[in-house]
Amino acid sequence: MTNHRNAPGTKSCNHASRLLSEDDEVIGCGSSRNERLDGDQTKAVHxxxxxxxxxxxxxxxxxxxxxxxxxxxxxxxxxAQRKATCxxxxxxxxxxxxxxALVRIDEILEAKNLRLSARRPSTYQERSHAKTLLDEIREFPPTTPFGRAS
Known part of the structure; x- marks a missing residue:
């Protein structure tokens, strides 16, 4: 989940993330709470x-x-498709x-033998997770570095 704040003449953004198991159990979390990225919220996704x-x-x-x-x-x-199109x-x-960032993502996918897919949230529960993360990042709550959920 990403969020951005605009100040006169600037844009900055940050992110929060949750790693969920197949059963929707939170097994990890992270955020860029102490780091601001230049640009709008799309810059925090990668x-x-x-x-x-x-x-x-x-x-x-x-x-x-x-x-x-x-x-x-x-x-x-x-x-492979991204690489083929340079x-x-x-x-x-x-x-x-x-x-x-996409090159780095692809390097990680290859090194860790990960399979990646992407889609829009479609269920009420998925949209609720997204809203919860957005509310959290807007309030800049204290968060721990990415790792096991407490």
Whole structure:
């Protein structure tokens, strides 16, 4: 989940993330509470995902839920597909805006033998999780570094 705040002439954002088991049990959490990223909230998606991918066990299946269509579309492609297009946009001429982060994500996927899929939240429970994270990040609550939930 990402959030952004605009100040005159600037944009900054941060993120919060939760790693859930297949049974929706929180098994890890993290945030960029003490770090501000330049740009709008879309700039925090990939750093949050990188944080999660580094924390999951090798060989895991990882499903990303995002309300951002371009994130779902890009992460629905395989690492091989992204590499084959040299991280270019659909026009085939310009690099994806977050190509460096996508390269890092693909490196982690390969090194840890992870399988990644992405989709929009579709159930009430998934949308509730998203709203809870958004409320949390807006209030900047104290959080621990990414790891086991307490």
């Amino acid at each position: 750093p949050a995902l990188i944080e999660v991918l580094l924390a999951v066990p090798d060989g895991s299946d990882v499903e990303v839920l995002s309300t951002l269509n371009h994130v779902v579309e890009e992460l629905s492609r395989t690492a 991280y270019l946009k659909k026009d085939g001429k310009t690099l994806l805006e977050d190509h460096a």
